[in-house]
Amino acid sequence: MIDTSMGLKDMSKRDILVNVAVLIGFIILCMGGGGIMGAITRNDFGDRSEWYKALIKPSFNPPNFLFGIVWPILYLLMAIAAFAVWTKTGLTKEPIPLVIFFIQLALNFIWTLIFGKAKDLLASLVEIIILWLFILLTIKKFWKVNRGAALCLAPYLAWVTLAVALNYKYWELNPNMKPDYSWFVLKTEL
Incomplete structure (x- = not known):
């Protein structure tokens, strides 16, 4: 944890480097993880996916x-x-807000696999509701530490709220869609 309450000119070069490294680390974790999930499932969403194109979608489905x-x-x-x-709590002073953040981020990535790869509309619906609850909990914990940080997550909560509604409608409108967990099974050749 670095005390960012002091001005940038008052910080040591080491503190500035640590801050930059941690920020880059969070960007790599969030955007890189999202990018990896996108790469893994790039043929499972949108126009590249016959399965996704075949889903009956609600009228409010975004392009x-x-x-x-x-x-x-x-x-x-x-x-x-x-x-x-992190600049207020570090990982040791008050770890709970960031632990909850990491859990919700993992749930975010897992949903992509359950919905996109396994094509399991019911399991992905249950999982995204749990994700939504963890986002809400993350916002609550962040609010106590840094209100600006909590507000940064408001668009995310709004978007996942839409995703919950979409996932529910996909499940409701496509009752005959069967999951395919074959992607998760390790296949070995003898």
Whole structure:
């Protein structure tokens, strides 16, 4: 943890380097993790996916291109929020806010695999509701440390709220869609 209450000119070079390294680390974790999930599932969403194209979608389904614009912005805001909390709490002084943040981030990545790879509409619905609750908990914990950080997560909560509604409608409108967990099974050749 670095005390960022002092001005930049009052900080040592070491403190500045630590801050920059931690910020870059959060950006890599959030945006890089999102990018990896996007690469793993690039053929499972949008126009590249026969399965996704075949889904009956609700009238409020956003156009596919919008997801590629919104998610990088949200991941960047998550990184900034986590960094802002880290500057106040570090990982040892008050670890709970960042631990909850890391749990919600993992749930975010896992949803992509359950929905996109496994094509399990019910399991992804349950998982995204849990994710939504962890985002809300993260905002609550961040609010106590840094209100600006909590506000950075508000667009993320709004977007995931839409995603919960979409996931529910996909499940409701496509009752005959069967999950495919074959991607998760390790295949070995003898």
